[in-house]
Amino acid sequence: MRARAVALATLASVSIVGIGWQLGTQAIDASQNLTAATGGSAASTAATEAAAQAAATAKAAAESAAAAQTQADTANTAASAKVAADAAAAATAAADAASAANAAAVATASSPSGTFTGSVVQTQFGNMQVSVTIANGAITEVTPLQLTNRGGRSVAISNQAAPILRSEVLAAQSASVQNVSGATYTTDGYLRSLQSALDTAGF
Amino acid sequence: MSLDTRTTRSGPVPTPRTRAALPHPAYGKRMRLADSLQILCVASVAIVIAIFLADGGAARFGTPADAFTSLGIVAGLVGTDLLLVMLVLAARLPPIDRAFGHDQAMAVHQSLGKPALYLILGHAVLLITGYALAENVNVFVEVWNMFTSLPDMPLAFLGLALMIGVVVTSLLVVRRKFRYEAWHAVHLLAYLSVLVAIPHQLSVGGLLSEGAIARYYWLALYAAVAAAIVVFRFVLPVVRSLRHQLRVDSIEQVAPGVVSISLVGRRLDLLGASSGQFFIWRFWSAGLWWQAHPFSLSAAPNGRSLRITVRGLGDASAELPRVPRGTRVSFEGPYGLFTESARTSPRVVLIAAGIGVAPIRSLLETVSFAPGTATVLLRSHSLGDTYLVDELTDLCWVRGAELRIIAGERPTGVNTWLPADASRAGITLSKIVPDLLYSDIYICGPRPWTDAVVRDARAGGVPKKQIHYERFDW
Numbered sequence: 064m065r066a067r068a069v070a071l072a073t074l075a076s077v078s079i080v081g082i083g084w085q086l087g088t089q090a091i092d093a094s095q096n097l098t099a100a101t102g103g104s105a106a107s108t109a110a111t112e113a114a115a116q117a118a119a120t121a122k123a124a125a126e127s128a129a130a131a132q133t134q135a136d137t138a139n140t141a142a143s144a145k146v147a148a149d150a151a152a153a154a155t156a157a158a159d160a161a162s163a164a165n166a167a168a169v170a171t172a173s174s175p176s177g178t179f180t181g182s183v184v185q186t187q188f189g190n191m192q193v194s195v196t197i198a199n200g201a202i203t204e205v206t207p208l209q210l211t212n213r214g215g216r217s218v219a220i221s222n223q224a225a226p227i228l229r230s231e232v233l234a235a236q237s238a239s240v241q242n243v244s245g246a247t248y249t250t251d252g253y254l255r256s257l258q259s260a261l262d263t264a265g266f
Numbered sequence: 267m268s269l270d271t272r273t274t275r276s277g278p279v280p281t282p283r284t285r286a287a288l289p290h291p292a293y294g295k296r297m298r299l300a301d302s303l304q305i306l307c308v309a310s311v312a313i314v315i316a317i318f319l320a321d322g323g324a325a326r327f328g329t330p331a332d333a334f335t336s337l338g339i340v341a342g343l344v345g346t347d348l349l350l351v352m353l354v355l356a357a358r359l360p361p362i363d364r365a366f367g368h369d370q371a372m373a374v375h376q377s378l379g380k381p382a383l384y385l386i387l388g389h390a391v392l393l394i395t396g397y398a399l400a401e402n403v404n405v406f407v408e409v410w411n412m413f414t415s416l417p418d419m420p421l422a423f424l425g426l427a428l429m430i431g432v433v434v435t436s437l438l439v440v441r442r443k444f445r446y447e448a449w450h451a452v453h454l455l456a457y458l459s460v461l462v463a464i465p466h467q468l469s470v471g472g473l474l475s476e477g478a479i480a481r482y483y484w485l486a487l488y489a490a491v492a493a494a495i496v497v498f499r500f501v502l503p504v505v506r507s508l509r510h511q512l513r514v515d516s517i518e519q520v521a522p523g524v525v526s527i528s529l530v531g532r533r534l535d536l537l538g539a540s541s542g543q544f545f546i547w548r549f550w551s552a553g554l555w556w557q558a559h560p561f562s563l564s565a566a567p568n569g570r571s572l573r574i575t576v577r578g579l580g581d582a583s584a585e586l587p588r589v590p591r592g593t594r595v596s597f598e599g600p601y602g603l604f605t606e607s608a609r610t611s612p613r614v615v616l617i618a619a620g621i622g623v624a625p626i627r628s629l630l631e632t633v634s635f636a637p638g639t640a641t642v643l644l645r646s647h648s649l650g651d652t653y654l655v656d657e658l659t660d661l662c663w664v665r666g667a668e669l670r671i672i673a674g675e676r677p678t679g680v681n682t683w684l685p686a687d688a689s690r691a692g693i694t695l696s697k698i699v700p701d702l703l704y705s706d707i708y709i710c711g712p713r714p715w716t717d718a719v720v721r722d723a724r725a726g727g728v729p730k731k732q733i734h735y736e737r738f739d740w
Binding site for chain 2: 064065067068071072073075076077079080082083084086087088090091094187188213214215216217219223244245
């Protein structure tokens, strides 16, 4: 190769790899923002639910819950970390109110029942979504609606991990279960979707 | 007495000593083409790495399992890209032949073989390790899992096995043990090995999964390479053979076992062949049709006929002197940059050993030089086994070139292209040829001998771009 060919080839390669790197960084940032946004909206959903309950049972809590809801709505539209943090704070406030309300309500209100669908969680290997069936205050079934499916390996992993996660969840009766080794993305997506379904159910 | 026997310094014009090494007009254009092709080749590697990074690959090095997996993916991408480059180099594309010549293209093809194999092997080993780490099983269980739970993996492992076979049979030591036809049959399995590996690339990984831009890039790349191979290796030779209807016109005995075969056909001017180029010939007569042989033109093509000079070597080409007149001949070519197009300098040195004289003879006919600025060196074991000497003597006389015949056995154990006594006396190319540094040197002979001449010329300070060679073993 002539010196000029080496120089041009180096320049071209560095630019091409640089563009790839830049696109990759954006993709990684986007997926992290997505995680933050999903977390934020989950918190705000929880806040909304809690606020609604609180408003129904205790007049005193209604004012603070309304304030929390305003803030939570803001969190729904903006995805910045700061707003998410605000929302989390609001959620805590609302949850405090709600726990007070729940304590009063638990004796009379019946436990949630039915099938609840979780939100769609995007991962690098595809979307995850599960639904949960609750009967008499117990998780009786978790059904995967979408599993990570980007490539045959990803399909193989999620097919292997889903039954393990299901039995762990049924045993633990919550979304706080151990990561399935070799299926980090599947586990993460599965449990996040499950949690959102449990939140909807008010479980 | 072996060095320098006959000298025909001749020509009616006195010897002008052209000192200034004028850049040949064709050189700049050819080198720009060569530069572009090389840049394209390097960029293709950069593109596949960029594709991996654009998918967010840089973030997947956090755990040992992820790091092994990511490295394995990159190794597979780069290795496959190199395989495609190798296929393109062997596809006899006209631009590649124009820029580098067949010999150099095949040398690069050969030098990429091992790196490509190592990358593909690395791809397999790294991914098996990475997956095994992630799933917390040993590698044997992981290989079993791959076979049973991943799509298209048996085919991928078959491709890997074929590739190992192809590369191993091409190692020089192993290759010498095979007949050309046997080796070539195994070598063609390379196409199959690339082909059967495609499904797992599209179905197993996420990178080339449905909907990804990278998937379409790779599919386009495969389609383009396949089209190039089909068109330039198969369709074009068949079309040309049918169009030009070559037949054996006459056979002339040059020496025992050596013949000049003259071929005639229709509109041979359309071939665009030049002196010094070779074709891969197939003579459609009993006992010969199943072999194809590369032979260089031994006379300048004139639009009506082509002439080759052939020495029967062991195999069926020993039958060539007896091939009947009128035998149909199919061909692939013309190929090679052992021509005027490779020129960079005003003076010319033509060096041949044995039957390597054939392209030298045709070059001498048409290569451009002022009388007195060209030297022809013929190397042989003895004066008796030089070929086409009468024709060369006449041409040298007409064109004003100097002819030297250097006869004598090469010494054993010394890496030289000269006879034993010349080598002992410290004779080198620059002592034999005046103004070597201002010359284009064309060398044709057996591989080790050619390499020795090239080394001598380089030691004499001749830049690479002025040295042109065609090595006539496979």
